[in-house]
Every structure is written in structure tokens, then in C-alpha cells.
Amino acid sequence: MANNGDNNAYWAANKRIIGISLVIWFVVSFGFGILLRPVLSGIAIGGTDLGFWFAQQGSILVFLVLIFVYAAKMNKLDKEHGVDE
Amino acid sequence: MDQFTLNLLVVGATFALYIGIAIWARAGSTSEFYAAGRGVHPVLNGMATGADWMSAASFISMAGIIAFGGYDTSAYLMGWTGGYVLLAMLLAPYLRKFGKFTVPEFIGDRFYSQTARTVAVICLIIASVTYVIGQMTGVGVAFSRFLEVSNSTGLFIGAAIVFMYAVLGGMKGITYTQVAQYVVLIIAYTIPAVFISLQLTGNPIPGLGLFSDSVATGQPILQDLEGLLSDLGFKSYLEQSDTTLNMFLFTVSLMIGTAGLPHVIVRFFTVPTVKDARSSAGWALVFIALLYLTAPAVGAMARLNLINTFYPNGTSEAALSLAEIEAGVDAQGNDVNWVNNWAKTGLLSFDDKNGDGAITYANGDANELTVNRDIMVLANPEIAQLPGWVIALVAAGGLAAALSTAAGLLMAIASAVSHDLIKSQINPNISEKGELMAARVAMAVAIAVATWLGLNPPGFAAQTVALAFGLAAASIFPAILMGIFSKRINNKGAVAGMLAGLITTIIYIFLHKGWFFVASTASFSDADPLLLSIKSTSFGAVGALINFIVAYIVSNATDEVPADVQELVESIRIPRGAGSAVDH
Incomplete structure (x- = not known):
């Protein structure tokens, strides 16, 4: 059984990975898809602009990558801290 | 073979499959009944979650909403998928480690309060019952259109099927049936989309076809659509017409609402380990994305085909005439029988107001055609003149989507009643056998109530979504999140926060939709809302914020969380040991 100090380090590392992931999550959907769409309007893609693509498809593809990268990083972190099953 | 026989064969074959699975996956213990014995492989669980989550709303309505709303409706696409990122990182792994059966159970234990648990049960039941009415209505519509039986007969058949596999099999039966239903619904959604994408763009992948050039005109189909809409005076498909504030908050509400819906959360209790809970959320999104990446293409292409049906020679030439609709074929020899087929259901109607013998489709007073947006997906194969078996498949897919979600919701309601009310508050000494029986009876009652509500849908069913x-966004999601990520939020803070979020959200919705959805009592409308441009559908995000703030302030002003509960929080953050919660 890992000690408390190590559990705290594990939890801090988990929160850091979540924080970075959620920044990306926010930027591709709320950012590129909504707030920053006017900024990206110069980039044309298939009859529309990049912001439209992110709002309708791009954000979903990034969400997918995010979850699997998070799962892989956490599996590694679990092993490093000896809390895996 | 005629269309009716085809529909009957395809739908009948899928139903036989579901019943076969139900008999094979009969539940023997409460663990199997509530959490499928926690032995479900993460990929299969992801598939079942996909079917559980994608309801009649995703399968039947969403592409139609996009077809008529364009860019503004992207909130549905981002909101209903982005919630899974939150689930995978913020909720699912820790709730799996907690290792109990229901969402109210976690809230009750973490906030050491029966009141908190009861508030969660109430939220769960209201949210789930609301949802289930929509599914049952969808089942009735699909049956009456495709199997030519009355709406009520259709509803009874659907309810009988759900009864068989949900009451017998519990979560185990539901999970394996949902895997089969996912396969049926995704095939049914994709095949017509592939055909239509090939016809319009030559690209077999609809998601890519959306951004490709039209084989007819050589320019991007989105530009073709934009041009036609502008000719007819409709609002732009590509530009934003909603306010940025409302679109932002609506997307937030859908995301955290998704992550807070109990019937989705409980799916992550069924996998063996914490590791599996994380990857299972990823697999769920893979299977959901297969439909969600196709949906915007289905929407845009359906709108394009709709306009082209009514203006076979372009918008500057004559519109489709009454004589052509009557004959079921236009001057070019295209089959337009679908217009008559759907006019019979009343979901599509036309009226030659100016008496010129043709049906004008345009924005404003000159318009003579009304199309219910919910028919776009179901009518799509007919509009694109696809073969009869594709139409039969779409019928089976729509039923699979509605039935799978209904079963998941009924499961959430039944376990809340038997586990969180009967076992925890009324009769704690109930035996496992007795609890299992109580859960089955609760499920049967829930099905009967849902069927009755489906037969007599309250006028407000659509608004209550x-x-x-x-x-879910204003009460359940914040409570669980704070329960895991903060050791400072105590029982008083959690209850105050949930009630504050819940009550402000309900009041805001009632102010705009009418008290208890009696429209005449509404003080504001979503066109001109009370606060800035925030529509009642987007207020969940604000309610969640209020929940967080109130919980934080009240907790800091009252006692610390007891040491044993702090230890519980420590333990759910660490994956090791979740396996021992199997079969307890």
C-alpha cells in the first residue's frame, strides 16, 4: 500500500493531466468552434471556414484523442505510483 | 415484396434477436441486476453506452434540427459529445472505485446525508421520466409509420419487448441487448447516408462528403446549399445567427448535463476496473462519434435534397406542381411519392394558397410547404429514392435507438426506487432476493407508467427535455464533481448547493415556458429572455455555477467534513482495490 505522501503526489499529477486536457477541450470547442471563429474565418475548408468545421466535426475528433491519451497517461501514472490493479 | 412486408421482416428479425439475448442474459443477483456483475468488457460497455445515450432524439431529431438550423445547432454536436471528456476525467473512474450501484447512493454517502440522497433521487426521477416519455412517443411514431399499426398498438408492442429483457435481465440483459441495438442503429444510420453522399458528392464517407464538391455543379455542396437558401430567403446555413453568449452557455449546459445524466453515469459501474472505466468512456465516444460525425452531413444533404425535390429545375424555375405530387413523379421522372406518404402522417403539409398549381417553398408569407423537422432522417431514404430494404432498416434503427434508451432510463428509475428508497429508507433489512423482486416490480411499474404517459403524452413533453x-447540469453534475475533487464541501453545503442550483433553474425555465408548462403563465419568452440573451434551455450552466458558489460559501461557514468521509474521498481517488468491489 502506497503511503499518504505518495497518494498526494499521484493526485496532484492526475489533476495536472486533467488541467492540460481540459484546456485543449475548451480551446477546440468553445474556442475554435465559437469564440475564435471570426479569427479563423480566413482559413477556407470545403466551402466554409475552419471554425465551422471545428464546431461540427473537428472538436469531436479532438475529444476522442483526448480521452484515449488521458487513459494511457493515467495507466502509466498508476504504475509509477504503485496504485494500479 | 412490398414495403410493408420488408419492414415487418427487418423489424421482426431485430426483435427476435433482442429477446434471444434477454433469455441468455438473465440476472440472478442484485449485482447482476444493477451493475451487470461488473464484468462487462470496456469496448462492449462503450457500445452499450452509445446505444443507451443515443436516443430517438439523436437518431431521429438531431440531423433534422441541424438541417433547419445550420451552424447555430453545432451546440448539439459539441455538447452531446464533449460531456464524455468530462465523464472520463472528472467522474467515471472515481465513481467506479466507489463501487456502489447508484448515483444517489454516492451523493448520500459522500455527503453523509439522507436529505442529499433524497434530493438526488428526486432529480433522477424527474430527469429520467421526462426522457422516457419522449422515447415511448418515438416508438409509437415509428411503428405507426412503418408497420401501419395504430400508435397505441405500436407502443404496447414496444413496451412488451422492453419488459421482457429489462425486467428479466436487469442491467445485464439491458447491456447485452444494447450492444445489439447499437449495431442495428449505426448500420441503419450510416447506410442511407453513404448512398446519399455518393449521389451528391461521389464521396462514400458522409462526414467527408459534407466538405466535398457536388457532382452536379462542381462547387462545394455547402456553397450550393447556401446559395439555394439565400435565393429562397431562408437564413444562412453557415453564418451564426444566435448570440455568442447563448450558444456558449447552451453548449456548456448540454456538456455538463450529459455528464450528469444518471442513466449514462451508471454505465461506468458495470466495468471490472478503474482503468476500464476511463477507456470505456473513450470507446463510448468512438461509437457515438460514428453517428455524430455523420449527422451534420445527413442534415445538410437532406436540406439540399428537400429543396431540389421542390425545385427540380433550380430555384429560378417553376416549383413542383400539385399534379406532379398527385402522380408521384416529377417532369424529370424522379419519384416524389414520399411527399404523399408523409402528408398522410400530417408531419408534412402543403397548401397551394396562391392557386398557381405549384407548391412554393420559401421563407415568409409566400411559403406553401410545412415540414416537421423530425421526419428528415426517416424520410431521407425515400427522398433520395433508395431501395426498400434501406427504408426498412431505418425503421429498425429508429426503434433500436428509442428502445435502448428507454431501457437504460427505466433501469435508472427502478434502481433509484428499489435501492435508494426501499432498501435504504423504508426496509433496510430486505433480503437480496426481496430487493431483486422489488427492483423487478419497480421496473414493471415504471414501464407501465411510461407506456401510459406515451399514450397520453402531456403537451409539455418536448419542453421538459x-x-x-x-x-442534471445544475444539481447532479456539480454535486458529484465537488464530492470527488473537494474534501471541504460538507453535507450542508452540498444540499444547499443542489437546492439553489435546482430551484433557480426550475424557476428560470418556468418563467419562460410557463409555470408547470402552462404556456399562458409565462412571463418571458426565449426570443426575449429575462437575463441578457440566455434562453431557458441554456440556463443549466448558470444553475451549475450557482450550485458551486452556494456549496462553497455554506461549507466554509459550517463544520468540517468528518474524518471517515475524508478517508472515503482519499480512497476513491486511488484506483487500487476497485476489483474487490466486484460481486459484493
Whole structure:
């Protein structure tokens, strides 16, 4: 059984990975898809602009990558801290 | 073979499959009944979650909403998928480690309060019942259109099927049936989309076809659509017409509402380990994305085909004439029988107001055609003149989507009643056998109530979906999140926060939709809302914020969380040991 100090380090590392992931999550959907769409309007893609693509498809593809990268990083972190099953 | 026989064969074959699975996956213990014995492989669980989550709303309505709303409706696409990122990182792994059966159970234990648990049960039941009415209505519609039986007969058949596999098999039966239903619904959604994408763009992948050039005109199909809409005076498909504030908050509400819906969360209790809970959320999104990446293409292409049906020679030439609709074929020899087929259901109607013998489709007073947006997906194969078996498949897919979600919701309601009310508050000494029986009876009653509500849908059924999401977003999601990520939030803070979020959200919805959805009592409308440009459907995000703030302030002003509960929080953050929660 890992000690408390190590559990705290594990939890801090988990929160850091979540924080970075959620920044990306926010930027591709709320950012590129909504707030920053006017900024990206110069980039044309298939009859529309990049912001439209992110709002309708791009954000979903990034969400997918995010979850699997998070799962892989956490599996590694679990092993490093000896809390895996 | 005629269309009716085809429909009957395809739908009948899928139903036989579901019943076969139900008999094979009969539940023997409460663990199997509530959490499928926690032995479900993460990929299969992801598939079942996909079917559980994608309801009649995703399968039947969403592409139609996009077809008529364009860019503004992207909130549905981002909101209903982005919630899974939150689930995978913020909720699912820790709730799996907690290792109990229901969402109210976690809230009750973490906040050491029966009141908190009861508030969670109330939110769960309101949100789930609201949702289930929509599914049952969808089942009735699909049956009456495709199997030519009355709406009520269709509803009874659907309810009988759900009864068989949900009451017998519990979560185990539901999970394996949902895997089969996912396969049926995704094939049914994709095949017509592939055909239509090939016809319009030559690209077999609809998601890519959306951004490709039209084989007819050589320019991007989105530009073709934009041009036609502008000719007819409709609002732009590509530009934003909603306010940025409302679109932002609506997307937030749908995301955290998704992550807070109990029937989705409990799916992550069924996998063996914490590791599996994380990857299972990823697999769920893979299977959901297969439909969600196709949906915007289905929407845009359906709108394009709709306009082209009514203006076979372009918008500057004559519109489709009454004589052509009557004959079921236009001057070019295209089959337009679908217009008559759907006119019979009343979901599509036309009226030659100016008496010129043709049906004008345009924005404003000159318009003579009304199309219910919910028919776009179901009518799509007919509009694109696809073969009869594709139409039969779409019928089976729509039923699979509605039945799988209904079963998941009924499971959430039944376990809340038998586990969180009967076992925890009324009769704690109930035996496992007795609890299992109570759960089955609760499920049977829930099915009967849902069927009755499906037969007599309250006029407000459609509006209450906003309420379901608002409740999940403003009460359940923040409570679970704070329960895991903060050791400072105590029982008083959690209860005050949930009630504050819940009550402000309900009041805001009632102010705009009418008290208890009696429209005449509404003080504001979503066109001109009370606060800035925030529509009642987007208020869940604000309710969640209020929940967080109130919980924080009240907790800091009252006692610390007891040491044993702090230890519980420590333990759910660490994956090791979740396996021992199997079969307890």
C-alpha cells in the first residue's frame, strides 16, 4: 500500500493531466468552434471556414484523442505510483 | 415484396434477436441486476453506452434540427459529445472505485446525508421520466409509420419487448441487448447516408462528403446549399445567427448535463476496473462519434435534397406542381411519392394558397410547404429514392435507438426506487432476493407508467427535455464533481448547493415556458429572455455555477467534513482495490 505522501503526489499529477486536457477541450470547442471563429474565418475548408468545421466535426475528433491519451497517461501514472490493479 | 412486408421482416428479425439475448442474459443477483456483475468488457460497455445515450432524439431529431438550423445547432454536436471528456476525467473512474450501484447512493454517502440522497433521487426521477416519455412517443411514431399499426398498438408492442429483457435481465440483459441495438442503429444510420453522399458528392464517407464538391455543379455542396437558401430567403446555413453568449452557455449546459445524466453515469459501474472505466468512456465516444460525425452531413444533404425535390429545375424555375405530387413523379421522372406518404402522417403539409398549381417553398408569407423537422432522417431514404430494404432498416434503427434508451432510463428509475428508497429508507433489512423482486416490480411499474404517459403524452413533453438537462447540469453534475475533487464541501453545503442550483433553474425555465408548462403563465419568452440573451434551455450552466458558489460559501461557514468521509474521498481517488468491489 502506497503511503499518504505518495497518494498526494499521484493526485496532484492526475489533476495536472486533467488541467492540460481540459484546456485543449475548451480551446477546440468553445474556442475554435465559437469564440475564435471570426479569427479563423480566413482559413477556407470545403466551402466554409475552419471554425465551422471545428464546431461540427473537428472538436469531436479532438475529444476522442483526448480521452484515449488521458487513459494511457493515467495507466502509466498508476504504475509509477504503485496504485494500479 | 412490398414495403410493408420488408419492414415487418427487418423489424421482426431485430426483435427476435433482442429477446434471444434477454433469455441468455438473465440476472440472478442484485449485482447482476444493477451493475451487470461488473464484468462487462470496456469496448462492449462503450457500445452499450452509445446505444443507451443515443436516443430517438439523436437518431431521429438531431440531423433534422441541424438541417433547419445550420451552424447555430453545432451546440448539439459539441455538447452531446464533449460531456464524455468530462465523464472520463472528472467522474467515471472515481465513481467506479466507489463501487456502489447508484448515483444517489454516492451523493448520500459522500455527503453523509439522507436529505442529499433524497434530493438526488428526486432529480433522477424527474430527469429520467421526462426522457422516457419522449422515447415511448418515438416508438409509437415509428411503428405507426412503418408497420401501419395504430400508435397505441405500436407502443404496447414496444413496451412488451422492453419488459421482457429489462425486467428479466436487469442491467445485464439491458447491456447485452444494447450492444445489439447499437449495431442495428449505426448500420441503419450510416447506410442511407453513404448512398446519399455518393449521389451528391461521389464521396462514400458522409462526414467527408459534407466538405466535398457536388457532382452536379462542381462547387462545394455547402456553397450550393447556401446559395439555394439565400435565393429562397431562408437564413444562412453557415453564418451564426444566435448570440455568442447563448450558444456558449447552451453548449456548456448540454456538456455538463450529459455528464450528469444518471442513466449514462451508471454505465461506468458495470466495468471490472478503474482503468476500464476511463477507456470505456473513450470507446463510448468512438461509437457515438460514428453517428455524430455523420449527422451534420445527413442534415445538410437532406436540406439540399428537400429543396431540389421542390425545385427540380433550380430555384429560378417553376416549383413542383400539385399534379406532379398527385402522380408521384416529377417532369424529370424522379419519384416524389414520399411527399404523399408523409402528408398522410400530417408531419408534412402543403397548401397551394396562391392557386398557381405549384407548391412554393420559401421563407415568409409566400411559403406553401410545412415540414416537421423530425421526419428528415426517416424520410431521407425515400427522398433520395433508395431501395426498400434501406427504408426498412431505418425503421429498425429508429426503434433500436428509442428502445435502448428507454431501457437504460427505466433501469435508472427502478434502481433509484428499489435501492435508494426501499432498501435504504423504508426496509433496510430486505433480503437480496426481496430487493431483486422489488427492483423487478419497480421496473414493471415504471414501464407501465411510461407506456401510459406515451399514450397520453402531456403537451409539455418536448419542453421538459430542457428541464431534464437543466436538472442534471445544475444539481447532479456539480454535486458529484465537488464530492470527488473537494474534501471541504460538507453535507450542508452540498444540499444547499443542489437546492439553489435546482430551484433557480426550475424557476428560470418556468418563467419562460410557463409555470408547470402552462404556456399562458409565462412571463418571458426565449426570443426575449429575462437575463441578457440566455434562453431557458441554456440556463443549466448558470444553475451549475450557482450550485458551486452556494456549496462553497455554506461549507466554509459550517463544520468540517468528518474524518471517515475524508478517508472515503482519499480512497476513491486511488484506483487500487476497485476489483474487490466486484460481486459484493
